[in-house]
Amino acid sequence: MGRTLAEKVWQDHIVRQAEGEPDLLYIDLHLVHEVTSPQAFDGLRAAGRTVRRPDLTLATEDHNTPTIDILKPIADPISRAQIEALRSNCAEFGVPVYSLGSIDQGIVHVVGPQLGLTQPGMTVVCGDSHTSTHGAFGALAFGIGTSEVEHVLATQTLPLKPFKTMAITVEGDLPAGVTAKDVILAVIAKIGTGGGQGYVLEYRGSAIRALSMEGRMTLCNMSIEAGARAGLVAPDDVTFEYLAGRQHAPKGADWEAAVDYWRTLPSDDDATYDAEVVIDATTLAPFITWGTNPGQGLPLDASVPSPDDARDDVDRVAIERALEYMDLTPGMPLRDITVDTVFVGSCTNGRIEDLRAVAEVLQGRRVADSVRMLVVPGSVRVKHQAEDEGLDKIFLAAGAEWREAGCSMCLAMNPDKLTPGERSASTSNRNFEGRQGPGGRTHLVSPAVAAATAVTGHLSAPSDLSSATS
Amino acid sequence: MEKFIVHTGTAIPLRRSNVDTDQIIPAEYLKRITRHGFEDGLFSAWRKDPDFVLNRPEYAGASILVAGPDFGTGSSREHAVWALQDYGFAVVLSSRFADIFRGNSGKGGLLTAQLDQDVIESLWAAIEADPSMEVTVDLDSRQVRAGDIVADFDVDDYVRWRLMEGLDDIGITLKQADAIDAFEATRPTWKPTTTPVA
Numbered sequence: 141m142g143r144t145l146a147e148k149v150w151q152d153h154i155v156r157q158a159e160g161e162p163d164l165l166y167i168d169l170h171l172v173h174e175v176t177s178p179q180a181f182d183g184l185r186a187a188g189r190t191v192r193r194p195d196l197t198l199a200t201e202d203h204n205t206p207t208i209d210i211l212k213p214i215a216d217p218i219s220r221a222q223i224e225a226l227r228s229n230c231a232e233f234g235v236p237v238y239s240l241g242s243i244d245q246g247i248v249h250v251v252g253p254q255l256g257l258t259q260p261g262m263t264v265v266c267g268d269s270h271t272s273t274h275g276a277f278g279a280l281a282f283g284i285g286t287s288e289v290e291h292v293l294a295t296q297t298l299p300l301k302p303f304k305t306m307a308i309t310v311e312g313d314l315p316a317g318v319t320a321k322d323v324i325l326a327v328i329a330k331i332g333t334g335g336g337q338g339y340v341l342e343y344r345g346s347a348i349r350a351l352s353m354e355g356r357m358t359l360c361n362m363s364i365e366a367g368a369r370a371g372l373v374a375p376d377d378v379t380f381e382y383l384a385g386r387q388h389a390p391k392g393a394d395w396e397a398a399v400d401y402w403r404t405l406p407s408d409d410d411a412t413y414d415a416e417v418v419i420d421a422t423t424l425a426p427f428i429t430w431g432t433n434p435g436q437g438l439p440l441d442a443s444v445p446s447p448d449d450a451r452d453d454v455d456r457v458a459i460e461r462a463l464e465y466m467d468l469t470p471g472m473p474l475r476d477i478t479v480d481t482v483f484v485g486s487c488t489n490g491r492i493e494d495l496r497a498v499a500e501v502l503q504g505r506r507v508a509d510s511v512r513m514l515v516v517p518g519s520v521r522v523k524h525q526a527e528d529e530g531l532d533k534i535f536l537a538a539g540a541e542w543r544e545a546g547c548s549m550c551l552a553m554n555p556d557k558l559t560p561g562e563r564s565a566s567t568s569n570r571n572f573e574g575r576q577g578p579g580g581r582t583h584l585v586s587p588a589v590a591a592a593t594a595v596t597g598h599l600s601a602p603s604d605l606s607s608a609t610s
Numbered sequence: 611m612e613k614f615i616v617h618t619g620t621a622i623p624l625r626r627s628n629v630d631t632d633q634i635i636p637a638e639y640l641k642r643i644t645r646h647g648f649e650d651g652l653f654s655a656w657r658k659d660p661d662f663v664l665n666r667p668e669y670a671g672a673s674i675l676v677a678g679p680d681f682g683t684g685s686s687r688e689h690a691v692w693a694l695q696d697y698g699f700a701v702v703l704s705s706r707f708a709d710i711f712r713g714n715s716g717k718g719g720l721l722t723a724q725l726d727q728d729v730i731e732s733l734w735a736a737i738e739a740d741p742s743m744e745v746t747v748d749l750d751s752r753q754v755r756a757g758d759i760v761a762d763f764d765v766d767d768y769v770r771w772r773l774m775e776g777l778d779d780i781g782i783t784l785k786q787a788d789a790i791d792a793f794e795a796t797r798p799t800w801k802p803t804t805t806p807v808a
């Protein structure tokens with residue numbers, strides 16, 4: 141019987157298999173950041189252990205880092221201590237680290253792919269749930285806890301039970317203005333925040349094949365928001381083109397050998413999945429979230445839902461609670477929601493293509509006076525590329541702030557935060573209560589919707605602006 | 611992890627039930643970046659009371675905690691285990707443990723031995739009568755011995771095996787070092803490494 145992509149990658153990494161025990165899987169790439177690693181390094185030290193493969197391990201600073209004045213000491217002592225611990229741990233154990241000020245610093249899930257380290261058919265882990273991002277290359281990539289981080293550092297393996305597989309097939313052409321972000325928000329709204337529990341989601345179909353690598357990363361990134369362990373897209377020519385020539389990509393004869401292997405990875409025609417979901421791409425529209433979990437999303441043309449629309453009592457309570465926290469009234473058109481802040485960035489939408497989409501909308505326009513807009517590149521290299529293309533000038537001319545690379549306002553762990561009651565349109569991935577700052581209210585949107593919203597001051601799509609073009 | 615076969619030490623009677631992990635170590639201690647040095651957080655709210663049993667000089671240096679039923683309920687924080695160990699405990703005795711706490715203890719090498727509540731009661735009385743009394747916890751024979759008290763305790767077979775072998779999860783995997791070496795030898799040479807390339 142045929143095998144799925146996920147099964148092929150799994151089987152190619154089994155170090156040891158024994159009846160009644162989890163499989164021992166080899167890990168090809170272990171990414172590390174400052175928040176979830178200190179206790180793991182400490183555990184190694186206490187047991188007198190070393191890092192087995194520092195050359196398959198890479199650390200970067202991202203969660204706690206400020207996005208202005210990055211070379212000054214970090215003001216918050218706890219953040220500073222975490223960054224300093226990462227630096228001294230990496231020095232002690234020989235792990236390469238890209239620190240603030242390095243050309244390769246940035247959000248861990250932006251840095252890995254851009255260096256060409258994330259490749260098809262690999263196993264990739266990180267003490268971070270959005271490790272699913274790397275699945276865009278056809279790599280089996282998932283987040284792990286601190287004890288597991290220590291386990292991988294010491295052994296380069298993990299004992300794991302196999303995941304179930306779910307095919308999410310999106311067929312047809314996406315309508316103009318509909319992006320990968322809208323697709324994944326629609327998927328999560330359809331299957332729910334727990335719908336992917338225990339599964340690896342494999343995105344398939346012509347709409348997925350047509351996406352760029354950046355778009356595929358956005359899609360896989362938010363698989364975790366549907367409860368899934370990982371997301372996957374089969375590698376194809378788009379993947380190979382993205383990788384060719386990157387710093388850590390294979391070269392010469394190695395490249396040929398690698399591509400030959402990568403071409404064997406896509407799921408076989410007769411492979412079967414444990415679950416299947418089918419979505420008609422032509423019915424999709426720009427999607428936004430109105431509530432406090434990523435499954436509470438609707439097309440921009442819709443209105444704020446009512447508790448009466450609930451599927452069941454649990455859903456009713458969730459809607460009531462979300463409406464109260466978000467301070468929204470049922471029946472209000474989503475376009476009437478005004479925002480104070482627009483955040484463009486994060487491992488979901490902080491890549492060059494996302495910044496280009498924002499610049500395209502902002503070109504010749506101004507951010508509304510009532511709105512503060514932060515544009516934060518996902519990595520230093522993304523920042524430089526954007527500046528080479530002149531995108532920074534467009535952002536600044538429109539009245540947006542152009543910052544240094546990092547997680548920034550995706551989570552309230554560094555100085556970029558919402559204040560209580562403040563409302564944002566954000567290209568990040570979590571709209572949980574207080575995620576962007578205590579009392580802050582988040583609407584998740586695509587980069588294009590973020591830019592249009594910044595211009596009008598209320599949730600908008602670029603098509604709403606066409607008559608107002610300068 | 612060190613092998614755990616037999617442990618002998620003095621004990622502290624903690625006559626409380628439903629001791630949750632927030633009491634064992636409050637959330638304010640979780641921002642730390644180390645896995646050690648949590649002894650100051652252990653029962654920190656209760657230790658403000660000078661009469662709390664941990665503050666009493668006659669129990670200084672004890673390494674066995676004899677607690678009431680339902681020990682370790684609530685939050686899954688692994689820090690609760692670390693705090694008990696950092697303070698100097700090697701064993702907790704109780705008539706019932708919360709599952710997650712018990713699992714975390716096994717990972718970290720803290721023995722949680724389950725005894726009938728009447729044995730716990732007699733241990734409490736004996737320790738209070740003579741705080742310097744030695745208590746022996748024998749994992750090999752699954753027995754607690756203290757004065758005239760001899761009682762069998764319950765412990766998970768797999769956890770017992772791991773503790774007696776001195777193996778944590780990482781230790782168990784490291785026993786497969788040959789398999790890992792063999793696997794590594796078969797990896798294609800074109801797989802990337804993170805060390806900077808020229």
Ligand code: SF4
Pocket residue numbers: 202203247248249268270486487488546547550551568569
């Ligand atoms: S950008 Fe946000 S989601 Fe991504 S790694 Fe940083 S904090 Fe996590």
